[in-house]
Amino acid sequence: QVRLVESGGGLVQPGGSLRLSCAASGSFFSIDIMGWYRQAPGKERELVARISRGGTTNYADSVKGRFTISRDNAKNTVDLQMNSLKLEDTAVYYCTIDAYEHTWSFVTVTYWGQGTQVTVSS
Numbered sequence: 518q519v520r521l522v523e524s525g526g527g528l529v530q531p532g533g534s535l536r537l538s539c540a541a542s543g544s545f546f547s548i549d550i551m552g553w554y555r556q557a558p559g560k561e562r563e564l565v566a567r568i569s570r571g572g573t574t575n576y577a578d579s580v581k582g583r584f585t586i587s588r589d590n591a592k593n594t595v596d597l598q599m600n601s602l603k604l605e606d607t608a609v610y611y612c613t614i615d616a617y618e619h620t621w622s623f624v625t626v627t628y629w630g631q632g633t634q635v636t637v638s639s
Contacts, residue, residue, distance in 0.1 A: 521628055535605075595614075
């Protein structure tokens with residue numbers, strides 16, 4: 518089975534920074550997309566950032582210029598550096614991967630972490 522373990526969440530003041538990390542392990546051949554979603558109370562889960570195996574990135578407009586996503590393909594990890602944090606960044610952040618289970622797979626399977634709380638408050 519595949520496991521995703523997130524770390525780095527916590528409480529931070531507006532304007533501060535946090536770095537989230539996610540480590541993937543288990544039975545998969547390779548990882549295509551790695552990303553971060555977030556969900557605030559009463560709101561839908563939304564994409565924050567994602568990165569392809571080749572390094573192509575996508576960011577939500579609300580975080581572009583403040584957040585940076587990166588990955589280490591050798592370690593199967595993905596990080597999210599969050600700078601200039603705002604109150605509206607408060608949410609549970611979820612790591613996700615799209616992974617090929619086998620060498621012959623042509624579609625991926627999506628896996629989710631359990632989430633880590635990020636709270637921005639003064």
